Amino acid sequence: MSQLPFEKPGEFYRGNLHTHSDYSDGEVSLDEAVKTYQRNGYDFVAITDHFIPQFDFPVVDTRPYRSDDFTTLIGAELHAPSLENGEYWHILAVGLPLDFESTRENEDGPALAARAAKAGAFVGIAHPAWYGLTVEDMQSVSSAHAVEVFNQGCAADSDRGESWHVTDVALTEGYRLNAFAADDAHFRNSHPDVLGGWTMVKAEELEPDALLGALKAGDFYSSQGPLIHDIAFNGDQSEVEVRTSPVKSMMLIGPKSRYTATHGAGLTEHRFPLEAFPDGYIRLTVIDESGKRAWSNPIWLDSI
Numbered sequence: 001m002s003q004l005p006f007e008k009p010g011e012f013y014r015g016n017l018h019t020h021s022d023y024s025d026g027e028v029s030l031d032e033a034v035k036t037y038q039r040n041g042y043d044f045v046a047i048t049d050h051f052i053p054q055f056d057f058p059v060v061d062t063r064p065y066r067s068d069d070f071t072t073l074i075g076a077e078l079h080a081p082s083l084e085n086g087e088y089w090h091i092l093a094v095g096l097p098l099d100f101e102s103t104r105e106n107e108d109g110p111a112l113a114a115r116a117a118k119a120g121a122f123v124g125i126a127h128p129a130w131y132g133l134t135v136e137d138m139q140s141v142s143s144a145h146a147v148e149v150f151n152q153g154c155a156a157d158s159d160r161g162e163s164w165h166v167t168d169v170a171l172t173e174g175y176r177l178n179a180f181a182a183d184d185a186h187f188r189n190s191h192p193d194v195l196g197g198w199t200m201v202k203a204e205e206l207e208p209d210a211l212l213g214a215l216k217a218g219d220f221y222s223s224q225g226p227l228i229h230d231i232a233f234n235g236d237q238s239e240v241e242v243r244t245s246p247v248k249s250m251m252l253i254g255p256k257s258r259y260t261a262t263h264g265a266g267l268t269e270h271r272f273p274l275e276a277f278p279d280g281y282i283r284l285t286v287i288d289e290s291g292k293r294a295w296s297n298p299i300w301l302d303s304i
């Protein structure tokens, strides 16, 4: 069976994995934070407030917002010492138990991430580009499932929303991680840090456990607008066929300088030859007429 989500049973559900409320430094209430996503067509949201003593280590209970057509994942943004550059780690943990224990003395970022993963969480390395995270930092978090390759808040705050560079370098070295986009919403009035990037998670039902399992399995892609309907390999794996909503560019990207691309108005499908990709991984980026992008997870060529 394909490792890709597109042929698996279920539907794609749209969600934001990185959201702050006034349980930490978000500028709106929990109610407003959740409902912003609900009324903008999302299927789920994870509230991930800053898990630090200043805010009394919040793991916010969002279960009252769950219904038949909207759900929530319980999470937090975890902090501990330290990146190579001395900054405190920012690690997203989605799927935490409500009683997740406060950060322990002498617990560093990788140890805290491992404890969150052991407690059942999907672990994401937040916004590498914004705060100078290195490949070595990334590789030290052996429990991580994914890297936040696009962060709308960082894009709006400091033009450091994009983290594909450090991720591609790590992937090229063989480190296998998935990739997600999120808002890191703080609901600032002054600039747009909401509704800028999200994940599309393929799951059999809109239930927290199903979504969490799909996230950990990599059954998702990320978007700012375009839809990825399918990525499928032909029988001898010499080609990959891509189907999307209308876009103007489709790019297949691999290790080092490898890529192949097609451009034109209203593209919805393309067949990419794979001879330029002898090993490692491929990933897809598509860009629509308004410049909005969607990104697949890395696809490892030895496991299709």
Ligand SMILES: [Zn+2]
Pocket: 077, 090, 126, 127
């Ligand atoms: Zn952060």
Ligand SMILES: [Zn+2]
Pocket: 018, 020, 077, 184
């Ligand atoms: Zn954050």
